[in-house]
Amino acid sequence: MSLDISFIGILIGSIMASSVPLILAASGELITERSGVLNLGVEGMMIIGAISGFALMVITDNLFIAIIGSMLSGVVISLIFGFLTQSLLTNHVATGLALTIFGIGLSAMLGKDFVGIPGKDFPILFSSLRESIPFFGPILFGHSIILYFAFVLPFLTSYFLKKTKLGLIVRAVGDSPVSASNQGINVVLVRYCCILYGGGMCGLAGAYLSLIYTPQWIENMTAGRGWIALALVVFATWSPIKVLIGAIIFGGISILQLHMQAVGFRIPVQFLIALPYLMTIIVLVVISRDSRKIKLNTPTSLGRIFYKEK
């Protein structure tokens, strides 16, 4: 099998497409975690976004409504998590797990009449340039607007966290909720906002799958991508730019394993699929063994319940 230059261009384009849901979900979860909240419900919020987006597309025949609706559905379902963890002070891990389990079940229930309905073509931008420029065409052009948004989002997220006052507040709340609270910051409100934002991004990530990547509704179609997105945030040591790099690596592995099989590569496919999880564990070990490193990288209060007596 020859690896000519235009094929590599197409390959890179498809790797970018497969990394989009990971970037969106992980960027959202990153903000949530930076505020000190560990939401294990990513998979559940994504799948709810996927069915809501697809169902709205079928019902309204309007892709804009479908995309906005999927984000709103992500926000609504994350509100359950927010209310439980922030207002009723429940354990983050258990609540997040419940959210994933609930989301997968609810999406299947809502989606039972939408199985087997064909999706709609999502408009792509600059499709003529895609064909006319060799190599760079398939990489840079002919994608949906969501893909371009996803590739800008990590930079926006990084700017937000580092350069804006609100970003500083989010980080302060995540690193030291008690001091933040003493400074007059409403910790619970900030965390609510970050949870809802994460939910919206996960909803969008799900809609990307059901409307653009594989335009149809299949039960459990997120297929563990939510867990990979969670791994990705850790892998990236809570840095938005590294989320982008990690998403391309993790997305690339899922595309490459298909091609490697075709070329007759000798490594078992399962090993390649397991790589993101194994690499995440290795990164965790590397950053955790040094207590200074983990303090630099990890939101210090991650997963801890904040309770202010009033």
Place this chain on the structure above:
Amino acid sequence: MEDLLIRIEKRNDVPTTLYFFTPFIAIILTIIGGGIIFYALGFNPVEALKFYFITPISNLYGLSELLLKATPLCLIAIGLSFCFKSNNWNIGAEGQLTFGAIVGGGVALLFYNQDGFYILPLIIIAGAIGGMIFALIPAILKTYFNTNEILVSLMLVYVSKLILDYLVVGPWSNPEGFNFPETRQFSDSSRMPLLFEGLRIHAGIFIALAAVLVSWFVLYKTYLGFQIKVSGLSLKTAKYAGFKGKTMILIVFMISGACAGLAGVGEITGPIGQLHRMISPDYGFTAIIVAFLGRLNPFGIIFASLVVSLTYLGAETAQIFLQIPQYTGQVFQGMILFFLLASDYLLFFKIKFQNFSKNELRH
């Protein structure tokens, strides 16, 4: 912050009756919530709930299935209760179950054409050891590298499922199996004895019951159990008392992993009889709900495993009679945990009406 009339105050001690009563509130709220969802989807809620919670156990076969599915849930949850009681967040029981099934299944495949009374015990021991070893990974990383056990144990779930996938597709696939992703059928000596003719319930239930009794004894009657409970309540106290924290983390993970591994071999030597990709409908994750619903109490867990097992059966029945996807069982499982966690608020806080003028911060 002065002169507030309504004040929410942390309770100093949780009233025991309320502690064991709230799971029932959660179950009732879940049934009501389920009815509302059924109604919203255009079903008659009463009829749908009947298909869900009554039809499945209205005959002997159904009752046997209830116990069959409750067995792994109960076993895993018993193991998890050791971890959760001591504040170790092992959420990778699904992976430990899978790895236990791989090791136990490997032994079963070694003896696929042999008979002997010793084969089944060997498989069971192998499964427990497999689960134990797999649980030791997050435990060792936590104790020696300070890694977060939640994330590591979760990642390992996928790793173990991929190992299983590799084995049943590749080296362990049935040579006469037309390339189906499954191993040979295990020999009769590798199968759990059935308790009744024609029903699927098997001797694995005795392992689960033994685990309940042993865990009750260990948790409430031994020094180890005392250490586990104290570390769960206050790590500082545990350190002050001189408990060996690291050893205890390793021990609770090993217990938890062994239980999950036993659940795994129970499935493959019980109802399944071979290895393939789908050996567990996420029992390892659902057992987390069981552990919470059972209040981490061995006897509470028996009750909780039966309730959650019913959601699995109900989903199957509803799929047949209402043509709704089997995943709906997870709607109920998720809701139970939501409502249970929410009702805990009543346990740990009480609402008081009085004035105060202190602004206190606590974690």
